Amino acid sequence: MSEIPLHLVGDKEISINSEMTILEAARKAGIPFKSACNGQAKCSTCRISVLEGDEHFLPRNPLEEALSLRRSFPCSVRLACQTRISGPARIRRMILEARDLEDIGDEALEAVGDEIKCAILFCDLRDFTPFVENNLAHDVVHILNRFFQHMGEAIVENEGEIDKYIGDAMLAVFHQGQNPALNACLAAKSMYRRLQELNPHLQKFFGLELKFGIGIHFGPVIRGRLGHQSLKSLTGYRSYKSPFSPGSIPSTHSPPNTSLRSSFEPAKRF
Ligand code: FES
Numbered sequence: 001m002s003e004i005p006l007h008l009v010g011d012k013e014i015s016i017n018s019e020m021t022i023l024e025a026a027r028k029a030g031i032p033f034k035s036a037c038n039g040q041a042k043c044s045t046c047r048i049s050v051l052e053g054d055e056h057f058l059p060r061n062p063l064e065e066a067l068s069l070r071r072s073f074p075c076s077v078r079l080a081c082q083t084r085i086s087g088p089a090r091i092r093r094m095i096l097e098a099r100d101l102e103d104i105g106d107e108a109l110e111a112v113g114d115e116i117k118c119a120i121l122f123c124d125l126r127d128f129t130p131f132v133e134n135n136l137a138h139d140v141v142h143i144l145n146r147f148f149q150h151m152g153e154a155i156v157e158n159e160g161e162i163d164k165y166i167g168d169a170m171l172a173v174f175h176q177g178q179n180p181a182l183n184a185c186l187a188a189k190s191m192y193r194r195l196q197e198l199n200p201h202l203q204k205f206f207g208l209e210l211k212f213g214i215g216i217h218f219g220p221v222i223r224g225r226l227g228h229q230s231l232k233s234l235t236g237y238r239s240y241k242s243p244f245s246p247g248s249i250p251s252t253h254s255p256p257n258t259s260l261r262s263s264f265e266p267a268k269r270f
Pocket of ligand 1: 034035036037038039040041042043044045046047079080081082
């Protein structure tokens with residue numbers, strides 16, 4: 001198979017053949033290309049700019065075409081992980097400098113966003129603010145930690161993942177197992193039972209009875225790590241196919257006592 005010279009401006013001239021992608025050839029030559037999605041045409045961190053020899057570039061495959069359309073890339077921008085050439089060319093890596101990496105942050109180093117079908121469970125305490133205002137910080141933190149510990153057990157034992165705590169609220173995601181929606185409902189049921197077990201202790205030592213509201217939704221969600229470099233967290237956004245937003249699960253619209261809301265098809269079986 002004949003070798004083709006490929007000049008990477010700012011790097012060096014490497015050798016490629018028509019079977020290899022540019023990413024494969026560059027890596028073989030020891031050039032550290034970014035490829036956050038590992039060559040699946042999902043991240044565009046491997047993108048290159050075509051400087052010369054565009055007539056030797058094979059047309060975009062469907063994966064590259066789809067991503068290029070979404071990102072509005074001009075013809076001169078190609079994905080190194082998808083692109084093959086048939087003759088000499090000059091290209092430039094586009095994610096190259098430290099500054100480029102700063103701008104895109106961990107996107108270049110971590111998995112990029114994906115879409116999952118999941119159940120999201122949101123639980124928050126009712127009327128906890130007056131207790132916080134009238135009690136010692138130590139007691140407040142102690143009670144919250146006991147509450148989260150008990151509720152977290154219910155989530156984990158039903159294949160859920162605790163996603164985050166927001167004051168006296170918590171958000172959990174269920175996307176493992178055969179039926180994530182059912183798992184979320186089972187977790188909610190277990191949380192209710194565990195709260196009944198916890199309350200006598202809180203009543204005895206703090207004169208407090210906790211009540212919570214739980215909202216559960218199921219649907220497609222776009223998931224990714226978002227935020228400033230110094231703090232990133234996993235965040236879900238409503239997919240265009242989904243009727244709800246994970247950030248606005250309406251547990252606060254539930255009645256004031258312990259309650260459970262759910263709104264998805266599989267949950268109706270529960
Ligand atoms: S490595 Fe992600 S698009 Fe090429």
